[in-house]
Amino acid sequence: YVGPAGFVPRARSSQAISRSQGHAFALRAPLSSAAHFGTPLASRSTFASPVSLRVTNDKEMDLAIQQISMSLASGQKPVVIGLAADSGCGKSTFMRRVTACFGGASKLNPIGRETNTLISDMTTVICLDDYHLNDRQGRKKTGLTALDPRENNFDLMYEQVKALKEGKKIMKPIYNHVNGTLDEPEEITPTPIIIFEGLHPFYDKRVEELMDFKIYVDITPEVKFNWKVQRDHEERGHSIESIKQQIEARKPDFDAYIDPQKNKADCVIQVLPTQLAANDKTHLNVKLIQCKDVDHFAPTYLWDEGSDIEWVPPRSKLASSAPGVGMKIYQKNEKWAGKDAAVIGMDGKYDKIDEMMYVEKQFASTGSKFVGEVTKKMLEYEGQPGSNDGTGFLQTITALKVREIYEGIAKVKVPAQAN
Numbered sequence: 001y002v003g004p005a006g007f008v009p010r011a012r013s014s015q016a017i018s019r020s021q022g023h024a025f026a027l028r029a030p031l032s033s034a035a036h037f038g039t040p041l042a043s044r045s046t047f048a049s050p051v052s053l054r055v056t057n058d059k060e061m062d063l064a065i066q067q068i069s070m071s072l073a074s075g076q077k078p079v080v081i082g083l084a085a086d087s088g089c090g091k092s093t094f095m096r097r098v099t100a101c102f103g104g105a106s107k108l109n110p111i112g113r114e115t116n117t118l119i120s121d122m123t124t125v126i127c128l129d130d131y132h133l134n135d136r137q138g139r140k141k142t143g144l145t146a147l148d149p150r151e152n153n154f155d156l157m158y159e160q161v162k163a164l165k166e167g168k169k170i171m172k173p174i175y176n177h178v179n180g181t182l183d184e185p186e187e188i189t190p191t192p193i194i195i196f197e198g199l200h201p202f203y204d205k206r207v208e209e210l211m212d213f214k215i216y217v218d219i220t221p222e223v224k225f226n227w228k229v230q231r232d233h234e235e236r237g238h239s240i241e242s243i244k245q246q247i248e249a250r251k252p253d254f255d256a257y258i259d260p261q262k263n264k265a266d267c268v269i270q271v272l273p274t275q276l277a278a279n280d281k282t283h284l285n286v287k288l289i290q291c292k293d294v295d296h297f298a299p300t301y302l303w304d305e306g307s308d309i310e311w312v313p314p315r316s317k318l319a320s321s322a323p324g325v326g327m328k329i330y331q332k333n334e335k336w337a338g339k340d341a342a343v344i345g346m347d348g349k350y351d352k353i354d355e356m357m358y359v360e361k362q363f364a365s366t367g368s369k370f371v372g373e374v375t376k377k378m379l380e381y382e383g384q385p386g387s388n389d390g391t392g393f394l395q396t397i398t399a400l401k402v403r404e405i406y407e408g409i410a411k412v413k414v415p416a417q418a419n
């Protein structure tokens, strides 16, 4: 069966393609990309032209449908997103929120050994640690940190980001964090969305220019320390002193090579200590800094675009156990690295995620496909770090924006029901 141009299987159901057992089927991904079905991932392939698949039973037909739905359409190029952040800045939850917007569950690339690559039906998340030049022992010899550009292979990074963006498969190295080795490469097949996350996605100009949208997660040193203590001391048993030493040892290279990348970002999620109460180390003030005039990126705004607003929702509508007013929401216009930016922010905490429906309705251009989608998505991550403060809300908005940007560039729609 050769699908006509624009052929889109309606669902995973076998009714979408007529069956003819024991025959060879030539399956072609639709021009308008059928890569939007929430099917579980089995294997993926890229169809630049029709290929033949022998289908002999219902199971194989389902697999073939999955292959079409997860592939790039003929001529379609992946949309490439960059996420820059230091380690321990909450990328894991954020990445799950982003990939979930494209349907299907996210899982580690099933290569049967250590990998940093996360895949889902439509997305691939590649960790740039895989481009470390030396293994842990090698870095001990050079005396450099992994944040130092000299410890990263930007030529290979560039070649491989470029190849994936052109829809080609790559064999990517793996940096094994468990034992600090550089392992045998893994094969990466391009998906409609590819996210490169890590320390240096915008450091090398050639790599930066391949990014369709650039996000920087900016965690202030005080908050970073508190989070590190939470994870590395409370959950992993490291001493507070060793955590302090580790942060101090990384700081010069972080300041020199990682932090400046935020000036190249299109969108920054900034996490600061709360300003609602003095010496409060628990609550956060989270800002989403959205640069204007970025292709396919329409900033989210509160009530009236362009207005400066401070809003304290009544506790009767948004319960909060945080001190002071509990939760303050704001909007302002700022400059970010010389560019005009629309900023929305949330300081404080909300106790019940479902009450955020009330807040969500006050925002426009959230990237949601139906009223309440932001809240629904936040509820799916209840209990994850940041679920009850601005990180949860603003990470979710950013995730929906990534979906919207993908739709704008690829000129396709991701059905809401796929989520």
Ligand SMILES: Nc1ncnc2c1ncn2[C@@H]1O[C@H](COP(=O)(O)OP(=O)(O)OP(=O)(O)O)[C@@H](O)[C@H]1O
Binding pocket: 085, 086, 087, 088, 089, 090, 091, 092, 093, 094, 227, 228, 230, 231, 385, 386, 387, 391, 392
């Ligand atoms: N929004 C948040 N609110 C509070 N704590 C958070 C938040 N996000 C992350 N954390 C804390 O920071 C720790 C690190 O988060 P996470 O593992 O997601 O970071 P990461 O950037 O993926 O780290 P790494 O690169 O080291 O794997 C979490 O275990 C948690 O304690």
Ligand SMILES: O=C(CO)[C@H](O)[C@H](O)COP(=O)(O)O
Binding pocket: 086, 087, 129, 136, 146, 147, 176, 177, 178, 180, 198, 199
């Ligand atoms: O910054 C990092 C990750 O973003 C790590 O420090 C770097 O990748 C080295 O890893 P390891 O400490 O496991 O050898």
